[in-house]
Amino acid sequence: MISSAWPLLPSLGVLAAMAVVIVVVGVRLTRVADTLAERTGLGDAIGGALLLGAVTSLPGNVTVLTGALEGDPGFALANPVGGIALQTVWLAIADLLYRRVNLEHAAASLQNVLQSVLLIAMLAIPVIAYATPDLRLGWIHPLTLLIPALYGYGLVLLRRMQHEPMWQPKRTDQTADGDGDAAEDDGDGDGDGDERSTARLWGLLAALGLVTGVAGWLVGRAGLSVIARTGFDSGVLGFTLTTAISSLPELVVLLTAVRMGQLTLGVGNIVGGNVYDILMIAVADVGYLEGSIYRDAGPTSLILVGGTLLMTAVLAAGLLMRDRKWIGFEGISIPLIYVGTVVLAVAG
Secondary structure, three states: OOOOOOOHHHHHHHHHHHHHHHHHHHHHHHHHHHHHHHHHOOOHHHHHHHHHHHHHOHHHHHHHHHHHHOOOHHHHHHHHHHHHHHHHHHHHHHHHHOOOOOHHHHOOOHHHHHHHHHHHHHHHHHHHHHHOOOOOEOOEOHHHHHHHHHHHHHHHHHHHHHHOOOOOOOOOOOOOOOOOOOOOOOOOOOHHHOOOOHHHHHHHHHHHHHHHHHHHHHHHHHHHHHHHHHOOOHHHHHHHHHHHHHOHHHHHHHHHHHHHOOHHHHHHHHHHHHHHHHHHHHHHHHHOOOOOHHHHOOHHHHHHHHHHHHHHHHHHHHHHHOOOOOOOHHHHHHHHHHHHHHHHHHHO
16 A cells, blocks of 8 residues: 555546646657657558567556555456556557558558567567466565566567568558558658757657656655555556556557558557566566565456456457458457456456
8 A cells, every 4th residue: 555645636636637748748759759760760560569668668667666566456457457458459449440441451461460469479478477476486476586587588589570571461551551651741840850969869859858757756656645545456456547647658659650641650559568568567567575475466457457358359369350341350359358357357
């Protein structure tokens, strides 16, 4: 339980204020990361995963660590899992707004497919850890160490796939250029037209990341205070309210990228950010000093992990099927699975 809870109304005010801050910073992040992805030669899919995925995940990461250090395992574990679930829902929302064709069809990228498969594998680790709660290495579960190892190996596979792809998505007249050529531009002069030096852009990216990190800490403290003052289930609140705020950068970046025509970058930001969020489960286990976080998080967290696994599998299927019509099966199924997961968690 949080050591010194803030009053309820100021806590809600902080959550609302940080939502605004995160939205404003998210727009700037998109443009800076888009330019850096082009200049470094990472490409939109990997650039979205490494640059945008990592930086836009900072608010949620700090929120997770705050919950773990304050001794609330349900809140700490629900935030990264909820971030993955809600950010996948963001894709369905962007699909509604991008009316030309199914977004998963236009943003054809094998890297995004591989990251989705990697995400499913990494999400399976907490499930196994739940089934073996008494295994311990110090105060953490030994399977926690497998999470960053899988992430590192996944980056190696992504890089290899970029240089020597063994499969290629079928190109159609609605397929976006994965190397960063926009299908449509907002005319702001981003990308190659940005006259700022690369070093300055890296500095700006770091500064924006710092702002989102501070916002994440405030979201974590305010969220824990709301739990303390209301008695609401910490897992459900972490999966919904605080996650909705801390994952706003991903939504802003996705919608801005789609508007700029950088479809692969936008989808790569979501999928790559989801993979990055799995690392925060390891951080939560390390930050929770009272034992294995899987042992103490409770059955609600297992429901949340299972629902998120199902959503990720549907997304991977959508990326593979590449349905041409405006809204594919994944655009309908993912929000329904999210709502069903929340209902089951509350009922449980």
